[in-house]
Amino acid sequence: MKYLTALLLAALTLPASAEEIACTTTTWKLIGANHRICVYAYDDPKISGVTCHVSQARTGGVKGSFGLAEDPSQFSLACRQIGPINLPAKLPDDEVVFSEDTSILFKETKIHRFLDEKRKVLVYLAISRKIIEGAPANAISTVPIQPWGGK
Template structure:
């Protein structure tokens, strides 16, 4: 019973940081006879705690019948790029490390997570995208930095 409770707490903490991504567009990488095609999709995320920073992530999405019905486990293949898109306004004190965004990449137990790291010494926000599996993890990762600078139009 303790293990089930621990798993429920872990699952609820993972889904608590889901931020709505705006899908920019997708490009087909492999045509499938039945079901949707394999593709790479680009999504935009606006940092919920740092106004003026947007991140773009490209991520591989599996097609076929499983992909069509949302049952496929997407591969841990992605790229991340974050940019200053306006005057940077930090809404509250930032911890040195915090999950900024996460997205499930399978029906159960796998997600892509973007962690914001504040490099106080260099006055820079570091965004690290990782693929997580609850059981064994995954080494896939991508990094992007945004120096906190003044914004002039």
């Protein structure tokens, strides 16, 4: 019960939900949904002016149609400055800015944000892992903090 409560609290505190931009079929399935690659966008919830796009493989078939399939750990990440960047006064050294379950049991994709103060760059790291096993699947994107439109 203690573990379940911790998971529920963690889920409630995670920011940003992704907006689906588009999906394309990679494998046609006779029964159930097709295998797809989908592109999602999310705006950094604490730093205005930054949007990240994530592409992820989505498993189809009968299990995929009912949300029971485990999606593969295949994704890509691209983050860009889309407006003036306003950093909050206190920014954590490592903060999860987006999290999504990619299977019904314990597999998730998380995007962490770091600040490279020396180079004035935001670093976004996407990791796909199983809570129990861990996995090395990851992608990185950086956003230089630059003036925007004379600001």
